[in-house]
Amino acid sequence: MELYTVVSVLMAPNSLDDLVGTALALAQERQRDVADIPLMSIAAASGISRSTLLRRLGGTRRTLDDAVRAAGLDPGGRKPVRERAIAAAARLMSERGVAGVTLDAVAATAGCSLPSLHTVFEGRDGLLAAVFDSCCQLQDLERVLADPPADTGTAVDQIIAALLHGFSGGPGMFRAVLADWSGRPDGPAQRVLGPQVAATLGRVSEWLSSQQRGGRLRDLPVPVLMELLIGPVVVHLLLAAATGSEPAEIRADEGAACHAFASAFLRTAATEGAG
Numbered sequence: 001m002e003l004y005t006v007v008s009v010l011m012a013p014n015s016l017d018d019l020v021g022t023a024l025a026l027a028q029e030r031q032r033d034v035a036d037i038p039l040m041s042i043a044a045a046s047g048i049s050r051s052t053l054l055r056r057l058g059g060t061r062r063t064l065d066d067a068v069r070a071a072g073l074d075p076g077g078r079k080p081v082r083e084r085a086i087a088a089a090a091r092l093m094s095e096r097g098v099a100g101v102t103l104d105a106v107a108a109t110a111g112c113s114l115p116s117l118h119t120v121f122e123g124r125d126g127l128l129a130a131v132f133d134s135c136c137q138l139q140d141l142e143r144v145l146a147d148p149p150a151d152t153g154t155a156v157d158q159i160i161a162a163l164l165h166g167f168s169g170g171p172g173m174f175r176a177v178l179a180d181w182s183g184r185p186d187g188p189a190q191r192v193l194g195p196q197v198a199a200t201l202g203r204v205s206e207w208l209s210s211q212q213r214g215g216r217l218r219d220l221p222v223p224v225l226m227e228l229l230i231g232p233v234v235v236h237l238l239l240a241a242a243t244g245s246e247p248a249e250i251r252a253d254e255g256a257a258c259h260a261f262a263s264a265f266l267r268t269a270a271t272e273g274a275g
Helices: 003-011 016-030 039-046 050-056 062-070 081-096 103-110 114-121 124-135 139-146 152-165 171-183 188-213 222-243 247-252 254-269
Strands: none
Touching: 016 039, 016 050, 016 062, 039 050, 081 103, 081 114, 081 124, 081 171, 103 114, 103 124, 114 124, 124 171, 124 188, 139 152, 139 188, 152 188, 152 222, 152 254, 171 188, 171 222, 188 222, 222 254
16 A cells, blocks of 8 residues: 555554454454455444445555454455465475475465464474375275275285375475475474374284285285385385476376286285285
8 A cells, every 4th residue: 555545544543453353353243254244344333434444445455354364364255274375385395395384485375474374373383284184195095904805916906006196295295294204203294194104004014914814925024015015106206206297197107007016016925826
């Protein structure tokens, strides 16, 4: 706004802070976003006309929305701060690594204020934890392990596919998670994903052991079988991150990669009784 407009707003009986307070009170009363409260309603509650309200806002509602954001709140009318911030942080993390995910960079990318990030996530570690939780999903793998196919080859194929699908943020996200995990044993990646990953790997281990008892896998140490099963997926994602492959490119090649990894595992670990 121009200087004379700012001065007139601040000197008016209904200052910008007053108008923000009125808008927030109406939003709370009606259980709606501030962006969904008509200017006419805000003007009426402030005891002024709509045209007077617009003059005090410098002719645009954006002034009110910006003031609400500056107060650490989201006026609404678009995706919530949490969703926008997680998407922005995931993109920054894939491009720059965990170190590139500063609250300033996320706020600028997501179009929100620093106070709103602190309010929603309680700091940077809270934001990182939300990103890891959102972009690293193991539900598909859990479903496969809960009711695995009787055929060992089919089960191996589905397990590997679920592992690849689990990193929806793409190879850059996988590299960032792995770096945080290995570099900070007490960091957000370990805190958020550690228990879930440990439990899931325990179920993979149980399945491998059951296949050995059934005579379908060779009598190798289970940790070695685990490495043969999971190792190619890890290397695949790390190489994709190193070469700058996009998630769409990885997904396009996913079927062939899953089949190749499953075939290699079965040739190495399966017995003649597998099937």
